[in-house]
Amino acid sequence: xxxxxxxxxFVSYIDRSREYYGAQGYxxxxxxxxxxxxxxxxxxxxxxxxxxxxxxxxxxxxxxxxMKAMLYRRELYANPSAPPPSALYTDDLFWDKQATHxxxxxxxxxxxxxxxxxxxxxxxxxxxxxxxVPTDYSQARTIHLYGPQILHWxxxxxxxxxxLFAL
Amino acid sequence: xxxxxxHLEENGLATVVVxxxxxxxxxxxxxxxxFTDFPLGNPCGxxxxxxxQSAILGIALDLLARAWMPRTTVQTPYLWPGDxxxxxxxxxxxxxxxxxARAGEERRKFQAGLKKS
Numbered sequence: 001x002x003x004x005x006x007x008x009x010f011v012s013y014i015d016r017s018r019e020y021y022g023a024q025g026y027x028x029x030x031x032x033x034x035x036x037x038x039x040x041x042x043x044x045x046x047x048x049x050x051x052x053x054x055x056x057x058x059x060x061x062x063x064x065x066x067m068k069a070m071l072y073r074r075e076l077y078a079n080p081s082a083p084p085p086s087a088l089y090t091d092d093l094f095w096d097k098q099a100t101h102x103x104x105x106x107x108x109x110x111x112x113x114x115x116x117x118x119x120x121x122x123x124x125x126x127x128x129x130x131x132x133v134p135t136d137y138s139q140a141r142t143i144h145l146y147g148p149q150i151l152h153w154x155x156x157x158x159x160x161x162x163x164l165f166a167l
Numbered sequence: 168x169x170x171x172x173x174h175l176e177e178n179g180l181a182t183v184v185v186x187x188x189x190x191x192x193x194x195x196x197x198x199x200x201x202f203t204d205f206p207l208g209n210p211c212g213x214x215x216x217x218x219x220q221s222a223i224l225g226i227a228l229d230l231l232a233r234a235w236m237p238r239t240t241v242q243t244p245y246l247w248p249g250d251x252x253x254x255x256x257x258x259x260x261x262x263x264x265x266x267x268a269r270a271g272e273e274r275r276k277f278q279a280g281l282k283k284s
Contacts, residue, residue: 010204011253013188020257023264024271033169038196038237047232056169073236091196096206099252104214110224113217123228127279133171147174161231162175165210166168166186 004051017094033139043161045124051161052118053127054081055150056109057135058088058102074134076146078153081130084111093135093167108167127157135167171194176237182228183234186210193240200240201227206252212245219245 018029018035043050060071060077074092079085088109090102114126131153135147154162168190172182183199186192187207189197191239192200203210203223212219223243259267 005211009253011256012190013207014190014194016214016257019239019259020267023259023267023276025268026271032194035173035196038198039173039233040198040237041176041179041181042235043181043231047228050231052228055168055171061247090208095208096252096256097208098255099206099247100208101214102208106217106220107209107212107214110211110220113211113221113224116221117224117228122225124264128264133168139170142170143174147171149173150171151178151180154175159180161181161183162172163231164168164172164182164184164225166184166188166192167208167210 001129003061007157030137045160047123048121049124051125051127051158052114052123053129053131053135053157053162054109054111054114055131055162055164056088057093057133057165058090058105058109059092059132059134060089061085061087062089062141076134076149077132078157079132080131081111081128082115084115088132090167095167102167109165114163124160127154127159129153129157168192169197172197181231183231185223185227189240193238196271198237198239199227199230199234199254200238201230201243202240203243203245205247206256213247 014032059074062072088105102108115124118126131150136142168184172184175182182190184197185201187200187203187205187210212223226241226243
């Protein structure tokens with residue numbers, strides 16, 4: 001035993017964000033999705049034969065042109081995996097900007113690491129594209145728009161399994 | 168991200184979510200979840216540590232192949248240096264309560280102005 005504790009050590013982001021926005025005067029807390037039933041699909045083929053796709057909540061980099069940058073809007077996207085992007089846009093996302101940074105893309109979207117596993121034969125291949133999903137206040141948009149579009153792109157790219165990285 | 172994972176699973180694609188917000192993912196309910204007890208931002212390992220990133224991705228790939236039922240969570244063995252981030256993130260206490268209330272008020276005024284214009 002390393003220590004005795006009277007509370008859970010894991011940060012509860014549901015509790016923390018409710019208290020934080022409550023302190024800002026937002027009386028109605030965000031309602032997070034919770035399901036009793038959870039769908040499950042077994043992997044249909046060995047990993048060494050499977051094509052793997054990656055999904056991120058990070059956005060494509062903002063344009064360098066200031067005017068275009070002002071008009072930048074987060075959107076759903078599919079982008080070539082090679083060459084991997086050297087940066088992705090994360091400033092607008094809910095992550096701990098005091099404790100860490102997102103300058104190393106592989107720390108939140110491991111395109112290089114997956115390519116290495118494909119070369120080594122641990123996976124069959126990496127999808128030629130990776131996929132970006134905006135973090136949206138609207139769960140309906142995520143369920144009815146983003147999920148189906150990501151599924152469509154994965155089918156186009158003959159992806160067998162998907163690893164999703166929530167920033 | 169959990170909702171997208173669920174949609175893919177419902178339509179025959181195996182998935183694994185990799186993240187650091189344990190309560191949000193587990194309350195939603197996903198097929199497979201790789202949890203690392205890090206501050207939000209680096210779900211696949213520390214910046215500049217490709218060995219850790221490979222290991223975490225490898226755990227996710229193994230879980231894809233080996234999980235036999237939904238809600239399977241695996242916690243990686245990695246520890247963030249120091250625990251200060253746990254209390255500091257979105258902290259609310261007497262030192263910032265007034266400032267937060269003021270910031271919320273200003274934001275609502277700004278948003279109301281946007282709606283009018």
